[in-house]
Amino acid sequence: MRMFSKVIVPLACLTITATPLVGLAEEAQSDGGIPYKWAPWKDPENPMILKMTDEKDVLFERRDQSMGAKREPGLFYPNRYTFGPNWSAIPTFLGAPIAQTPEDLKAAKVDIAMFGMTIGDQMLPGGRFGAQQMRSLIDYMSYPAQGEDQFIGVDIGKLVMADYGNAAANWMADNQVNLDEVHKIVSEILSADAIPVGIAGTHIQSYGFMTALAEKYGPGEVAIVHVDAHYDAYKAGAGRFVHNGSFFKLAVEKGVVKGSDIHQVGLRGQTPGAYDLNWMRENKLNFHFQAEIEKNGWDAVLAKLLSEVKGRKVYITFDMDGVDPAYAPGVGTQDPDGLTAGQAIQLVRALGIQNEIVAAEFNEYNPLLDDAHQTTGILMDRLIRSLLGGIQGRREGITDPMYYDPERINHADQ
Template identity: 30%
Template sequence: MEIFCSLGRKALLQGKACQNSLAVAKQVSCRTFLTGTCRSQQLSSNSRANPGRPGCLPRTPCGSFFESFYTGSFLPHRLLSDARSNVPPSAEFVARPVGVCSMFKLPIQNSAEGLDVAFVGVPLDTGTSNRPGARFGPRHIRAESSLMRLFNPSTGADPYHSLVAADIGDVNVNLYNLKDSCRRIREAFQKIVTQGCVPLTLGGDHTITYPILQAMAEKHGPVGLVHVDAHTDTGDKALGEKIYHGTPFRRCVDEGLLDCKRVVQIGIRGSSYTQDPYKYCRDQGFRVVLAEDCWMKSLVPLMAEVRKQMGDKPVYISFDIDGIDPAYAPGTGTPEIAGLTPSQALEIIRGCQGLNIVGGDLVEVAPMYDASGNTALLGANLLFEMLCALPQVKRT
């Protein structure tokens, strides 16, 4: 901490670094960031323009605060992002590995207060039926998300200048009690949605979508659902238990959380225990799109139909990474061959643009089964696409 001048230290520790100081930092050239050289004239003029303002840095000679700040060993996370609009820092000026690991290198805060969008992790895999490990999904998705940049040129989306977003950390789940974890998740998301914030969730196994939708339905009423998965997750029970990652949407139907005429499940495939494993879904009014009906084709026409089906009422997106073929996303607990491609996944999420999206999740990333990190990277990209598809996002 000795690298800071006393006033600079005080401003940082009190969390009151002013916007003018940030503006000065932005005026400093790329060379300043990389070499620590600065212009005392810029700093001096800023100080004269703001005498006595709390948190402002005084007239400072070259080689003190900003030089130390950008070349020193300590770079506070809160100043890695624009303080006004929560715009992630560019890798042109701040190295990707630098800073506390957060989703898209966004600021971290303790609640959804003041946010339009909150990224929240739910590190739970107690509900898995095959390979565990999804509890580590949020951590690895965050790490891989540092590769993402600000804009989406393909869709014209400018999310960070349209919405205030931040990472609000993880739900404190109970790894030894699945029902208690569901209660904790429900209560956490009730707080998020009552603050008028759209949650985008990093899972965690698919059990987590059930308590999330409990909170969603409490605010919005029964919601439509765009569900991408290899499995319908509408089982009734297994080993005597009615809550695990194979049952969330059955429980949602039981509790009236879904508008069943506005539910579409895409990418469904795999062997089954019954001759007609999709009967329950169709009996509820779900549209079930099998993976083989998606092979070797664009899903743009399908999503045009889905948009008509969803209308202008609230819609939730739930994306199980095992909906993608394991050739692209091996890091998951229940892989099924012959799934969707990443480009089809983009078509699905981009096809949700224009819908009244009230939340979304990306679940079942189990990083230890993919040493390359590509599954978590794909998950981060899909969450970025969800962010870009939100109705409040401006497009060029």
């Protein structure tokens, strides 16, 4: 069973309660809120639980593709031109061709399946628009899935990439219901032995990644590298089982991951307080606060982080607010200080070289708050490309995460 289903199935069982509601309808609700007779989303048996609707959510219904042109499984190239920027193309992630099903991914032996996420769970909302924005960046570097990494000198175009479309999100429902679709799409991509790279949306979706990875590999088999200003193991539910600042707490408590699998970097801001920091210690999270970077220097912290995860399968969950807002202003929860753009690029490249990357996502981008030059979006694009550079470098036999292309280090040596 999928982990999240375990959470919501009991709620669904409690939804056919028309008869008991009659008896309760006359009673004022204990919390002073809307009486049950006017609040079908409340469970009279448990005032802490919101009921989901009994109706099928049409937003998650998959289209019957047999109505379209017949085609064999494989990649679909939507564009007229072989080369050129996205303003002369039907926009896709990195200009990659389109895959719609796991069969497409398998038939084309896809390495990297990028998909957009559309959950809007941010403090300053707008993340749901990030995926489409990333396909349409006003950026010279939007050519079809290619480009030489200028640090290690490998061509990311050697990877077989696909744009796997978006994961839908019900923008009016509680965002917890949207996690099923993230779980399903990550699972589809994993079933095709491709690497899911989730783009945009908000950090709650990490829960759907972790449950899908736990199903495939077993809980505790994947190390998580978490770049963020925030620790995301907040004790308070804020009215929910899980939200974009608390998903690690639920994941550890439900046994989806072990605390010691979580490796955090860039933490700062006004939290955690003593209670949550103690929880992080008790559960053996590997956290690297910005304070550690300031005290010991980036190189030392990066080396420590890399040694912690060496030899492990890695899932990267990259919150754009982990980067200094000087480089990434378009986020939902801004916090001054943080990683530089260069440090962030180095980190994902090094992980791509050193580790078997089993999944990655780059989230919390809010295009409504980005600057006019889409600085945050363009950095996120470069982070994705740098990760792909590292992955391709590893495939070409590069083993040192600190490797640099000699031709790009010193022209005098040539």
